[in-house]
Amino acid sequence: MTTPSQTVGPFFPQALVGKDGPLVVPLGTPGAVWIRGRVFDGADQPVPGVLIESWQTEGFGRTLTDAQGAWALHTVKAPYVVLSIAASGLLDRLVARVHFEEPQLAGVDPDRLHTLVARATDDGYAFDIHLQGPHETVFFAV
């Protein structure tokens, strides 16, 4: 039997994120983009201290949301980027995907597909995460 998950809690250390944690690819990498977003709870309040990790074949990124619930990762575009989301108040991690155009995904309510799609910005893309509410992000079971 596997070891159960427990919440990451509110005190994940910045030392484990590291200065380069958010850099999936180094600054200056040709074609690299920033994916920036905020995390909101069911009352539409920002959630600080959320540990967000990104997984794609090009590498791994890690960042914590700030007091405004804001996060950023520096990476290169892929068909999509998988995010693992852990926070105080989450007893297990959540899994989301950042797509750059609207995907065809069996099993996802077409009315919710837009929650998977990042919006183009000046230096990359914006991708907000809504843990609950009318815009609740589509999360995936692993």
Next chain:
Amino acid sequence: MSLRWPPYKSTLLRAPLREPVPLPHNDLHWAVFGDRPVGELEHDLTRGHDGEPLGERIIVHGTVTDATGKPLPHTLVEVWQANSAGRYAHAADRHPAPLDPNFSGVGRCMTNADGEYRFVTIRPGAYPWRNHENAWRPAHIHFSLFGRAFSQRLITQMYFPGDPLFEKDPILMWVPDEAARSRLVAQFDLSATEPEWALAYRFDIVLGATPMEQPS
């Protein structure tokens, strides 16, 4: 298990209310974190400062396996914890207990060829939180593991045997069956103690199944 768990208040506005969608299988093979080299002393949380931290020095060790019992060698294990007074060296921790200038409470190590890890640290203190009237977390060490694949990523907490706070802790009690909860409780391990120096606890960790190698 539902992530919405009313005894743990902050789940109420944070746990998603819709069912998660099964993730396509090919996501499970992706690159795994762990390329930042781990320093030789990072497994020893009592080092790296001018002096020694206060508290009871302990060894925490165990084996990391997958669900079939196969050891997982060379995989990253991260830990963080409160000091012996129950205070984290973290800006968000407002508990009025003393910080220890000789304790940061953060460690890393890689499992060896047999899937074994070992940390040296001090026993953390219990600490209060505002979840309910007179709420205290049982003493615990936070663990983060990567395993071999995205599906094996685990963030959890290790507890100490016999803690009277277990039954009152909604985070531990979220795990519904006692056998599963017991897998979060380390065992006192006399055989791993170091005489005249440190007591020891064993905490074995079982991650999900290792996915089959992707056919190339």
